[in-house]
Amino acid sequence: MSNRLVNILVPVISVILGLIVGAIVMLVSGYDPVAGYAALWNGIFGDVYTIGETIRQITPYILAGLAVAFAFRTGLFNIGVEGQLIVGWFAAAYVGVAFDFPKYIHLPLALIAAAGAGALWGFIPGLLKARFKVHEVIVTIMMNYIALHTTNALIKTFSDGGDNTGPINPSASLRSEFLENMTDFSRLHYGILIALAMVFVMWLILEKTTRGFELKAVGLNHNASEYSGMNVNKNIILAMVISGAFAGLGGAMEALGTFEYASVKGGFTGIGFDGIAVALLGANTPLGVIFGAALFGSLKYGALNMPNEAGIPTEIVSIVIAIIIFFVASGYVIRLFVERFSKKKEAK
């Protein structure tokens, strides 16, 4: 249908527009946009190593994007993905460091701990919304700060004043010799498989299960959901819990895959906030999230190569990347407005 065409066209045009404006910025500030974009390209697809690293970077974005998208589809705005991801990161690292089990127990346990921690961080705003009608946006923003400072304090406590947990035991690691060998020893790990599995899980829940039917109905119309006997409060809480679990797993990707530890953070990772844009780019659908995450992850990672290869200062690079993302996101936002508007018009 033509609708589908629009769905594909909008982001493509937005990316092109973003690239053009980004090129203008580079030109105006006296740098060669062709060299700049060539460096960006090489930074993403240059060789198998960069490809491996790009995919590694995409992994947590997928999960953060799923978390935002899932909440959105159930009528909630989860700004707390960042905090849920941070607690997930810490929980996974803690389990990874503190225990020593065979891999088939240890790794799943660490993953479950991460998902559980994220879920708990989602449960609280869900509960407050369901019981006291406190808006989830406010609570989740505050929960982000609590997550950041609590985990920092915990890391310090556990490491006797140090600034990281120390490396996790190999039995909890997502590292993959196979993937490393294939990508010229990048840090690519098995997490990408988990992320893709979660894309499937989200699709399955929303599109196939009765629970998903309820979650979506509650998100769209509380009154009609109550009328049809659904437990509105329970579904609100559950939606936040599932969303938080996705985010927590995003943290596990960093804890068990990329870094293999958790360290004291001076500020937010940004992955959780970027998840909002990823979800928007992907129109809040599971498959769309893969697309959004791929775009985000590769731009973020590829940009690192621009100063080295093209001599463009990092500040300009940040601006260019931000402009590309801005255009892609606003392309979607513009369309969202158009759709909202025409929907209102059609309302009888």
Next chain:
Amino acid sequence: MEHVIEMLNIRKEFGNFVANDNITLQLKQGEIHALLGENGAGKSTLMNVLFGLYQPEGGEIRVRGQEVKITDPNVANNLGIGMVHQHFMLVEDFSVTENIILGSEPTSVGMISVKTAAKKVQELSELYGLDVDPYAKIEDISVGMQQRVEILKTLYRGAEILIFDEPTASLTPQEITELIQIMRRLIEEGKSIILITHKLKEIMDVSDRVTVIRKGQGIGTVVTAETNPNELASLMVGRQVEFKTVKGAANPTTDVLDVKDLVVTDYRGIEKVRGLNLNVRRGEIVGIAGIDGNGQSELIEAITGLRKVKSGQVFINGQDITGKRPRKITESGVGHIPQDRHKHGLVLDFPIGHNIALQTYYTGPISKNGFMNYSTISKKANEIIQKYDVRTQGDHEPARALSGGNQQKAIIGREIDRDPDLLIAALPTRGLDVGAIEFIHQRLIEQRDKGKAVLLISFELDEVMNVSDRIAVIYDGQIVDTLDPLQTNEQELGLLMAGQTKKGAMTNQAEGEGSSHV
């Protein structure tokens, strides 16, 4: 220049579907022009084209002889076209004046001058006999008053041509009478009106001419004085229509619903149902007659579990369901056609098929082990779409895209299809065309004849009198009397609904037939 508006050969498509196919409507200066057609015929679509909400694929619009392109509602406003939508677009906690000036606020040195505006609103209100308080808050005034605010809104913006889309569907009979007076007043002041309504009586009463459309096609325009309701109905449907509801005598047996000393409060804590007693038996239809706001909504919501019960009890088939969750109550055999189809009845952004499964999605065979079986849903939905003549392009179409009447038919189909022991039908025929109303009444009677209980709530006395086997009159949160429809009349009912006792009603009637009114 006789015609103020001419819509010539208008065509409007939604995807492959043609909602308006070659429709012509010509509005004369100073007339009330009715637009008639079945549910889904394309009336609202045509008016949305005129108001600039939709762009037509073909045809031409002329305003006072000039060809125009109405690209959005602002253009329509500037051309003097105003529309009163069926669902009002007002900000609840703003005052009347604030709502009216919203979007075109008059300013003096950068400040909004509400006072000036309020004065103008007051003047307009007096000129047209609208009797609206410019400073009242929207949430504090009745539906009828809110509608007048919508009318004022269009007048304030200088509308010369007013479009009313089913203005009477949500009004009480009293309010309808007043609205008709207002419309006449508007005509006296030189306005022209396009009126959409399904009530043939209203068309006969107020309109000068009628344009009929059928399944998206323009059928033609007739002069009201030269036609009659029967002809209009057959023009609209394309065949002869029966008006009378045929039904045999009721055969009531045991109680299905039993309400004892029920007390229910509204959201402010004010008692709206005050010690109400009511029973409905198998094999009968009990109609609740009453003026809006006498506790009907609260009563239904309390029975169905959507609202807390303060005291008293509700029994279904002898089982105490007071304070139970809606699902428990539904499962104990209650079906509910809700009063507000957009609020409670539908998830507008779900496909109509999902909506038809809204009460049964968690049961077999529609789902199994927590997984939905969407192909069964589709099958079931199509069955109901067929049986209840829901006009839609398919079960995957979002509920939002259906016409108002067809949304209603889908809800009714969903509820009756579950074959509940007690069917609560709140304003079930609101917004339905005459043919559909007749069809729905037959379904209600069919349920009764199958030995089910039906509780009908309606503001239309005709409907209550024709369909019910017993009429319970509600006044101020209590059932003040129960009557046999065959042994009462509109006047007696009207007086009881207004709070007079039966004895009072009888003496009043004896004193003078003419003086009684609702």
